[in-house]
Amino acid sequence: MMLPKIAWRNIWRSRIRSFVVIGAVFLGVWAFICMMAITFSVSLGYVDDAIRFQTSHLQLHHPDFGDDKASEFMLDQDIYNQIKGNKNIIGITERTIVTGMVRSSRGARGIIIKGVDPQTETTVSEISESLLEGKFFTEEKKNEVIISKEIAEKLKLGLRKRLVLQFQDMNKEIVSASFRVAGIFKTGNNITDLSMLLVNRKDINRLLGAENAVHEIAILLDDPTADLLATQDKLKKEFPNTLIENYREISPEVQLYESQIYISVSILMFIFMLALIFGIINTMLMAVLERSRELGMLMAIGMNKLRVFGMIVLETIMLGTIGAPLGMAAGWLTVKFLNKRGLDFSEYSEGTEAFGIKSFLRPELDSEIYFILMVAVFVTALLASIYPALRAIKLRPIEAIRKI
Amino acid sequence: MSIISANNIKKTYDPDKIAVHALRGIDLEIKQGEFTAIVGPSGSGKTTLLNIIGGLDRPTEGIIKIADTDISTLSDNELIDFRKDNIGFVFQAYNLIPVLTAKENVEFVMVLQKRSKEERDQRTKELLEAVGLSDKTNKTPSELSGGQQQRVAVARALASKPRFILADEPTANLDSESTAGLLDMMAELNQEEGVTFVFSTHDQRVIDRARRIVTLVDGKIESDETR
Numbered sequence: 001m002m003l004p005k006i007a008w009r010n011i012w013r014s015r016i017r018s019f020v021v022i023g024a025v026f027l028g029v030w031a032f033i034c035m036m037a038i039t040f041s042v043s044l045g046y047v048d049d050a051i052r053f054q055t056s057h058l059q060l061h062h063p064d065f066g067d068d069k070a071s072e073f074m075l076d077q078d079i080y081n082q083i084k085g086n087k088n089i090i091g092i093t094e095r096t097i098v099t100g101m102v103r104s105s106r107g108a109r110g111i112i113i114k115g116v117d118p119q120t121e122t123t124v125s126e127i128s129e130s131l132l133e134g135k136f137f138t139e140e141k142k143n144e145v146i147i148s149k150e151i152a153e154k155l156k157l158g159l160r161k162r163l164v165l166q167f168q169d170m171n172k173e174i175v176s177a178s179f180r181v182a183g184i185f186k187t188g189n190n191i192t193d194l195s196m197l198l199v200n201r202k203d204i205n206r207l208l209g210a211e212n213a214v215h216e217i218a219i220l221l222d223d224p225t226a227d228l229l230a231t232q233d234k235l236k237k238e239f240p241n242t243l244i245e246n247y248r249e250i251s252p253e254v255q256l257y258e259s260q261i262y263i264s265v266s267i268l269m270f271i272f273m274l275a276l277i278f279g280i281i282n283t284m285l286m287a288v289l290e291r292s293r294e295l296g297m298l299m300a301i302g303m304n305k306l307r308v309f310g311m312i313v314l315e316t317i318m319l320g321t322i323g324a325p326l327g328m329a330a331g332w333l334t335v336k337f338l339n340k341r342g343l344d345f346s347e348y349s350e351g352t353e354a355f356g357i358k359s360f361l362r363p364e365l366d367s368e369i370y371f372i373l374m375v376a377v378f379v380t381a382l383l384a385s386i387y388p389a390l391r392a393i394k395l396r397p398i399e400a401i402r403k404i
Numbered sequence: 405m406s407i408i409s410a411n412n413i414k415k416t417y418d419p420d421k422i423a424v425h426a427l428r429g430i431d432l433e434i435k436q437g438e439f440t441a442i443v444g445p446s447g448s449g450k451t452t453l454l455n456i457i458g459g460l461d462r463p464t465e466g467i468i469k470i471a472d473t474d475i476s477t478l479s480d481n482e483l484i485d486f487r488k489d490n491i492g493f494v495f496q497a498y499n500l501i502p503v504l505t506a507k508e509n510v511e512f513v514m515v516l517q518k519r520s521k522e523e524r525d526q527r528t529k530e531l532l533e534a535v536g537l538s539d540k541t542n543k544t545p546s547e548l549s550g551g552q553q554q555r556v557a558v559a560r561a562l563a564s565k566p567r568f569i570l571a572d573e574p575t576a577n578l579d580s581e582s583t584a585g586l587l588d589m590m591a592e593l594n595q596e597e598g599v600t601f602v603f604s605t606h607d608q609r610v611i612d613r614a615r616r617i618v619t620l621v622d623g624k625i626e627s628d629e630t631r
Contacts, residue, residue: 002508002515009503297499300460302488302516302564304481398460 003307007315011322014287021283022323025276029327029373030334032272036265037335037363038343043261045361046189047247050254052126053187055247056091056218058232063243065215069099069112071170075214079239083217088227091123091220096204096213100167102147102197104155111151112196113165115204115213124218127185127198134159134183143203144182148193152184159184165199170209177207188359265369273380276320280384284316288388292395300397312389313382320381321374328370338363406469407567407600408434408457413466415452415623426452427463428623434568437598439591441605441614449623450604451572457602458491458570459483471567488516492561494571498553500545506532506556507541513564531559535589551582558590568600575607587613 011018051057062073075094084092096115101108118137122128127146128136137144145163157163159181166176179199187193205213221227228246235244248255288295295308303311343361415427426449434440442450455461456468459475468475470490478486487493500509507528514524532538535555537548545553554574561569571590575583591613593599603610611617619627 002504002512005508006501006503013503293497294499294501297493297495298501299484300458300487300493301513301560302484304484304516307516398455 003311004314007311007318010287010291010315011319014290017283017286018319021279021319022326024279025320025323025377026327026330028272028276029324029377030331032268032373033328033331033365033370034334034338034363035268036369037331037338037365038361039264040261040365040369041343041361041363043257046257047254049187049189049192050251051220051247053130053189053192055250055254056124057221057224057228057247058219058235059245059250060217060219060235060239061215061243061245063241065097065243069097069215071098071168071208071210071213071215073215074210075217075242076239077212077214079242080214080217082238083219083235086231088222088231089219090222091120091218093117093120093124093218094201094214095121095216095218096201096208097215098167098204098208100165102151102155103164103166104157104161106156107154109151109154111165113167113204114196114198115201116198117201121198124220127187130185130187131183132186134181136183137200138182141180141182142200143177143179144200145179146183146185146198147181148197149184149186150190150193151197152181154194157181167207169207170213175207177203179203269373269376273376276377276380277384280316280320280381281387283319284312284385284388285391287315288312288392295392295395296397296399299395305393309389309393312392313385316385316388317378317381320384321377324374324377328373332370335363335365405436406433407436407471408432408602409467409469410453410457411467411469413453413456413463413468415449415456415461416464426623427456430466430620430623430625432618432625432628434600434602436567437594437600438616439594439601439614440616440618441603441611442618442620443605443611444620444626448620450620452623453620454570454572454602454604458493459487488513488564490567492564492566492569494554494557494561494569494574496573496576498545498550498557498577500553500556500560502545505542505544506537506548506552506559509545509556510559510563513560517564527563528559531562532556534562534593535559536585549582551578551585554578554582554586555589558586558593562593562599568602571601571603573605573607574603575605575610580609583607583609 060075060079062075064070065073080092080094083089094117098113098115100111100113102111122136132149136146145165147157152158155163161181162178163181164176164178166174169175205211221231232244232246248258298308299305339362343363344359345361346359348359410430410432413427413430414425417424417426430453442453444450452461456463459470459478462476470486473486475483475486501512504512510528510531511524514527529538532541535558537552537555537559540548540552545556548556558569575586578586587610590601594601603614605611616628616630618625
C-alpha cells in the first residue's frame with residue numbers, strides 16, 4: 001500500500017523539525033529508563049535489605065507475642081522440625097527475641113536482643129556477611145555479642161570490649177549479664193542497625209531460664225514471587241494457632257516502598273507522555289497546516305477522509321516511535337554500564353543510610369518496563385495523532401487548494 | 405450525449421451577510437469528446453463554475469449532473485469517491501505529491517481505485533509514454549521542470565479513466581515552449597482517444613486551440629461559440 005510510503009517520506013520533508021521530535025522522544029525514553037533504573041534499585045534495594053537483614057520472607061510468632069515481645073509467648077518447639085523439610089524453603093532458623101537495655105561504660109540504650117543459632121541463622125540472614133570486624137560467634141565461647149557499627153559508635157565500644165545486657169527473665173526478674181563483642185556489622189540501613197544486636201540463643205535462653213525458648217521462626221523461600229502467599233496459607237492451615245506473617249505484613253514500610261515504586265513509575269510515565277503528546281501534536285499540526293493545499297488536492301482527486309485520517313495517524317505514529325527504540329537501546333546500555341560500574345553515593349551515605357537507602361547502587365531494570373514504555377510511547381503517539389488527523393479531514397478541498 | 409449538464413446553476417457567497425452572486429443561472433451542456441475553454445475576465449465566475457462541475461463546491465441553486473448523476477445530492481464522502489472515478493483534475497500549480505516519483509504520482513489514483521499491480525504498472529507506463537516522460541518515471545516533482553510536472557499531472561488525471569478532465573489555467577505557470585507542448589499533447593489525447601477536456605483560462609494560446617469557447621461575464625454565459 002502506498003500510504004505507509006507517503007507517511008514515511010513525509011516525515012523526512014522537514015528534517016530538522018522531525019529530528020527535534022525524534023530527539024525529544026529519544027532523550028525522554030533514555031532519561032526515563034535511567035531514572036527508573038535508579039528508582040528501582042533504591043526501592044528494591046530497600047526491600048531486599050529488609051528481607052535479608054530483618055524480616056526474611058515469612059516469620060512465625062505466638063499470636064500474643066506482638067509489639068511487646070513478652071518472653072512468655074513462645075512458639076511450640078515442634079513447629080521448626082515440621083517445617084524445615086519443606087522443599088520451597090531454602091533457609092529456616094529459630095530465634096529468641098527479648099527487649100532490653102544494652103549498657104557500656106559510656107552509655108545505654110534500648111535494644112532488641114536477638115538470640116540466634118549461629119549455624120542456621122546464616123541460611124536466613126546475611127548479617128554474618130556484613131561483618132566489618134570480628135567473627136559471627138565462636139563455637140566454644142559463651143556470652144558473645146554481635147553489634148552494629150552504629151551501636152559501637154554510640155556506646156564507644158570496640159571488638160572484644162565488654163557490654164552489659166539487661167532484660168526480664170521468665171519470672172519477670174531483671175537479669176543482667178556481661179557479654180563480649182565478637183563482631184561488628186553494618187547493613188547499610190541505620191534504622192536496622194540501631195535497633196538490634198545478636199547473641200547466641202543458648203546464652204540468652206539460659207539467662208531467661210527457658211532452655212528451649214523459641215519466639216520466632218524466620219523462613220527464606222526459594223521463589224518468593226511464586227510461593228510467598230501459597231506457603232503462608234499452607235502454614236496457616238497447618239499451624240492455626242500461630243501468627244504467620246509475610247515480610248510486607250511484618251514491615252509495612254516495605255510494602256509502602258514496593259507500592260511506591262509502581263506509583264512513581266506511573267506518575268513519571270504520565271508526565272513523560274503528557275510532555276510528548278504536546279510536542280507531537282504541535283509538530284503534526286504544523287505539518288498539516290503547511291500541507292493543507294496538498295491534503296486538499298488529495299481529497300479532490302479521490303482520497304477519502306478515512307484514508308487521509310489514516311495517513312496522518314500513521315505519520316504521527318512513525319514520527320513518535322522512531323526515537324523510542326533508539327532511546328531504549330541507549331537507556332539499556334547506560335543501565336548496563338551503571339550496573340557494572342555502580343553508582344557511589346558514599347559521600348552522602350550519612351543522609352541516605354538514615355533513610356535505609358544504600359549508598360552504593362547497582363541500577364537495573366526489568367525487561368517488562370521496556371515493553372510498557374514502548375507501548376506507552378505508541379499509545380501517546382496514537383493519541384497525539386487524533387487532533388491533527390481530525391484537523392486534516394476537516395479541510396475542504398475547495399478551501400484547501402483555493403481553486404482547481 | 406452530454407456528460408456534463410448544468411441547469412440554472414446559481415452560486416451566492418455569504419448569503420447572510422453581503423451577498424456576492426458568483427453565478428447567476430448557468431445552463432451548460434458538455435458532450436463527450438469536447439475540447440472546451442471557459443473564458444472570461446477575473447471575477448466572472450469561471451473558477452466557481454469549474455469547482456461546481458468538479459464536485460468541489462455545491463451550487464446554491466440548480467442541478468448539476470455528471471452522466472445522469474445529480475452530484476449536488478451526494479454526501480462529501482460520496483463526492484470524493486465520485487470524483488475519483490469520474491473526474492480528472494489538472495491544477496494550475498501542478499499539485500503533484502512531492503514525496504512521490506512521477507510514476508508513483510500517476511499510479512496513486514489507481515491505488516485508491518484498488519486496481520491490480522499489473523494493471524497499474526501497464527497503464528502508468530502507457531500514460532507516461534503518452535505525455536512524453538517515459539524517461540522521467542523515477543524523478544520526483546522537484547527534479548522536473550514546470551512543463552514536465554504539468555504533463556505528469558495530465559497523466560495522473562487520465563490514470564483513473566475519468567469521464568472528463570477539468571483543467572484550471574493549466575498553462576498559467578508555463579513558458580511558451582512548455583505551453584505549446586502541453587497543448588499539443590492534450591489536443592492529441594482529445595482527438596485520438598476522445599478524452600473530454602474542460603479548461604478555465606486567460607491564455608490566448610489555449611483559447612486559440614479550443615474547439616468550443618464559453619465566455620462568462622458577471623456570472624452569466626455571454627457567449628457559447630463552437631468552431
